[in-house]
Amino acid sequence: MPRSTPRRRRRFTAAALAVGLAGSLLSLSALPAQAADVPRPLGTSVPDSPKKALTSAKDKLGSHDRTLLQKAESGKKGTVTVLLATGEGDTKALSAKIADIGGHVGKTDDRLGYVRATVPTGKVTALAALTSVRAVDLNETYKLPDPSPDTADDKKSGSRTGSPAAPGKDTPADNPYLPVAETGATGFTAGHPSWDGRGITVGILDTGVDVAHPALRTTTTGEPKIQDWVTATDPVTDADPTWLEMRLNVTAVNGTFRYGGVDYRAPDGAYEFQIFDEAGTWGGELGGDVNRDGDYKDRFAVLYRPSDHRIWVDADLDHAFGDEDVVQPYAQSGTWGTFGTNDPETAVVEAMPFTVEYRDDVDLSARGGSSVGKSADFVNIGIVSGAHATHVAGITAGNGLFGGR
Template identity: 45%
Template sequence: MLMTLESPSSIPGARRVARVAAAAGLVAALAATGAGPAFAATGADTPGTSPAVKSADQKLGSADVELLQEAKAKGEANVTVMVATAPGQTKQVADQLDAVKGASVGRTYDNLGYVRATLPTGQAEAALKAAAKLSSVHGIDLRHEIQLPNPRPDADRETATVKKTAAETYPAPDRNTPAKNPYNPSFETGAVDFVAKNPQADGRGVTIGIMDSGVDLGHPALQKTTTGERKIVDWVTATDPITDNDGTWRAQITPVTSAGGTFTAGGQSWKAPEGSFQWSRFSESITATGDMAGDVNRDGDTTDRFGMLYDAAAGTVRVDTDQDGDFTNNEPMKPYKDGYQIGYFG
């Protein structure tokens, strides 16, 4: 998968450098919980009673069948499913779902017995019924959104709309902004006074997860902590390249085989190391409405397309940033935490 990052406006220049980081996908794991059976002591030679095994119909409940029918009625191209298996037995169902044409297995956690996959809606019913027949499969759920109420205290209870308040402007914070400021409530909790009395209790040694649309990995302020350690240690994404319709993340689901150092895909020939890969292509024009204005490599046009080659066995991706159709001169990139690699367009 490929993500283009837009640098913050503090970097000078009409066009800012577009950065690319190979990153692992972030998922919400399915938590399968259940009460364990209690057995009465009936003697050393009397075994306990095993819990009843679900039928295939019970594994895919009626609520999920309804969700699938709704997806068909709405003309949705894909559905995402979560499959719970016996711990250590995800391979069989993962391989079976991955074999469905147009499907993609996004994540497996074998020790938990968790599989997340995206399936073409038209083929999902047959694929899920087949998966439900596997003895290793315990349950199947379709992904659906739960609408939460507006938490704002000034939200109208009937319409869930937020009442408008008069707009106010404040000066932006800078390096001279004191720890006690109107932009951060830490002083209200007593944290500012606490750190003043305990200067080393400032968060050192603590890793913080931030959910945001992205940061500039090359920004000087994001390189080192106050104690000299690497500031950004990992980069993950929750964007689904199939279902979220974000063209800056590409689904690597087109299999190709490089024989003799070449293969053909997308109407052209490519050079690549020997082996089996997944291929895709990124069009810079998809960024036309962002800061990059459709020109990620800053060459004056918006027509460039960049090939991508994913090696599932090695966990690496190569991006043909120079558009020469040759992946052998592009560095294989791993997820950010596995070497802190950063690539650049242009």
């Protein structure tokens, strides 16, 4: 995935951590709780007056999103993706209205009053004017900052002589690596040792958190830190290569089946099948090499059994699907699969962790044409597409950051 990534939704907890744009949920309890940005109030109901309704619709968009809408209109974009806030229990009715104007609903969460939809560009203002719509955001792309630890002086001079020595197990809380002393956090936690974020869940919307990183495994109270890992892109409209449309049907007989000239071993039965092509991640930090073996030509077979949502991933490329190839959604199992093999003699970890999730009966109508009225099952391979999210997760909820390998 590219470094510029659209908004995504993820979740976490304070004695736990979750990651993702992929989104993730983390529990804290490793660093003191920080004051969060206060969200703007949601809009109120639209008055009956047409003139006032138009004004309120603009207010629901805000100046920034109206500018995005104007750019879409001037660029003659046929559709845009919008993120809508509505009342709890109102998502079904709002989804029906979106369908009436020719839009496609990609995701709803009734408890949150959240609807993500792709709609005709010319219908956004009318959609914002609906009484049930409280606020509207247009989906957009953000340029992620570089999490490199180099200082400004180092970058100018090309030297790293001004950098502090590497941290170790004896590094104190007041240290050159994290600004916890400058923010008063060291004094705060000294006075309130249990006020370290325990019991709090944090959502990180970013490029995907490394679930295998030791500083993100457990909280200070010994609980699992990462609670969930979710890929929040839309399987149909976002052109995300990590979403696999499981449209191919295969049947294993006598422990084998054949696809694309390759014989695969699998338990007897009927499956949905697809190939995850690592070259699809070309252009991002991975450079199309998800198993870090030096090329971008590997193609990983994936099996899915909808009856029990069982997923097999041939991550080791041995063309065999056994119990060791089963990967379960992270929220369900707290486990992950791995592409590639780590070389303990190097200073970095070459093995790439990945998570999985599934969505059944996804509406394909947003593609138009012959796809209208059709649906398909999807499996996602949740890979870490960039370093930024793990960097952010470590700042937010890292536990035991110093002294490890």
